[in-house]
Amino acid sequence: MSARKSTPPSHPSKFSARKLAPTLRRDPESSALLRRSDTLRGPRRWLALWRFARSELRLMFGRRRNQAGLVVLALVPILLAVAVKLSPPSRGGGPTFLDQITENGLFVGFTSLTVELTLFLPLAMAMVSGDTIAGEAHVGTLRYLLTVPVSRPRILAVKYFALVVGAFIAVGTVVVLGAVVGSIIFGTGQMTTLSGTQIGLGAGIGRLAVALVYVALGMCALAAIGLFLSTLTEQPIAVTVALMVIVAAMWIVDAVPQLSFLRPWLLVDKWPAFADLMHDPPRWDQMIQGAWVDGAYIVVFLLAAWARFAGKDITS
Amino acid sequence: MRLHQTSCMPPSAAAEPGGASDGSGSRPAIETRSLTKRFGEVAAVDDLSLRVPRGSVYGFLGPNGSGKTTTIRMLLGLVHPTAGDHDILGYPMPARQRDALPRVGSLVEGPAFHPYLSGTANLQRLDAADAHASAATSAARIRSALERVGLGAAAGKRYRAYSLGMKQRLAIAAALLAPRDLLILDEPTNGLDPQGTREVRHLVSALVNDGMTILISSHLLSEIEQICSHIGVMRAGRLVAQGPIHEVQSTQQATVVVRTPDPGRCAQLLREGGLGAVQVTGDVVTGVPSAATLALPEDLVARLVAGQVRVRGFQVETPSLEDFYVSLTGEGFDVRA
Structure with a gap:
């Protein structure tokens, strides 16, 4: 933020004496109603940024469609817990951890993550990332944001921040609700790891929290791709579809043994690696590798979004 | 031809810029130098040298597709010019747009707000995005801006339930959220009923009396004639006439x-x-x-x-502005390729 002296070259002060409507006072410094500083430094600058970010979050979470999406995400662990309660699974079938649920309710959180990781969570991210730039361009509000003015990197930063918060809220909803509902229905008895050992409740909760962060990080990487796609088009739905196509294509490539050489480059390949947390001691190598892949996707696609958006003509 | 009583001079035409509104020798509110924008082969705006003096109401005229909106988008830094440069309020753009744009209120190609938010919530959103706006005064400024455009009663209604005229008013309210030196209004009376049009006209006059400079693009030539002190006419991307309205018109015989x-x-x-x-x-x-x-x-x-x-x-x-306008821009309905 460049510091500037006080007023533009010819900013007359003679009008400040006039009786003006409150909204229209021209002399910022003399107005009691309005305090507009020309230079924002330090904490005030961050406060201003936080104010914008908060408004972005309100926009995202205030939208009915997003609230409905969150409800759908939340229904899965509840459904899962109720289904397992009504008909306990036999050993070996179903998604990972499914048969451990009856021993310890916390496993509902883990299982829900596994279940929602392939489709529901990416879909939620695809929907909200479509709204970011493409959505604002679609309704035309992007041009009014830019003329406020808000700098383009600032818009991208706030939009991505909201996506990150959205990712943590989405994954957090699944994990926390799963753990709570599971604990209520099945209690928190022995927690048997994949290695066959027992761990305490505290360690179990800790590992669940790590899983939450790890999966949310993967969603943040997906959101970075979404943000980039969002700068390419004015159709939010096109972003959602394109991002889902990318996710589906990655799952397919990941599943084809002949294409296994591509796996280290695939965003989704290491997503299920949080299951390694349930070994004793936890295996970290896959997760660390996954975190690096996530980080690389975040850096590359945020830079691409910035490169694309910074010089773009806004004709929407 | 239309008849004008000599006693009915447009009030704003009498108020000369430079005299009442701003110190002489000040730089114009908008100045463009050979501003050009090409989309592929077509020059949407070609070698445009616009000059909007401080304190003026500048009527920006031209048929559909003549480059008015592209010009306005370039002025506001939304579209990057292919060639040429411009200053807003004395600040070179886009280098100093962080200094210039907070003093500019704008309405670009119609209103655009989030449909599922209320009028107030939409203005809150824009105000929150403004790094210079104080959160403490936000509510008061929003209320005041909404009342100024007559939307006080509909402030809590969702935007999607607004009529076209109400949407237009909300966009004007957004332009008035902060103290401004320059307003750029692209077709501000579009969709308004005669009363609404009249109110906008009065609002513009009041704002000019407060010392604001206003650039207003409109197809309603009678509106322009009534409120503008200066006009600029675009045709096929080029500026074909510019200056104080009575000077430009006096080239026509009375x-x-x-x-x-x-x-x-x-x-x-x-x-x-x-x-x-x-x-x-x-x-x-x-x-x-x-x-x-x-x-x-x-x-x-x-x-x-x-x-x-x-x-x-x-x-x-005197020849009406419409006669003058048609003589400059042609009669036809053909939209330029």
């Missing part, structure tokens, strides 16, 4: 029309008074006045009356 039961005597006096091409048709005498006569046409009436001519009606007929 005619004096006198209705009198004494046409012969009247014609004689008019000729003596220095009018050319005097013609008598029944009880109507017409003549082409000189610039000096045109400056004080009422003296002509005094002269006629002193000369025992009974005057029933006296008018100075």
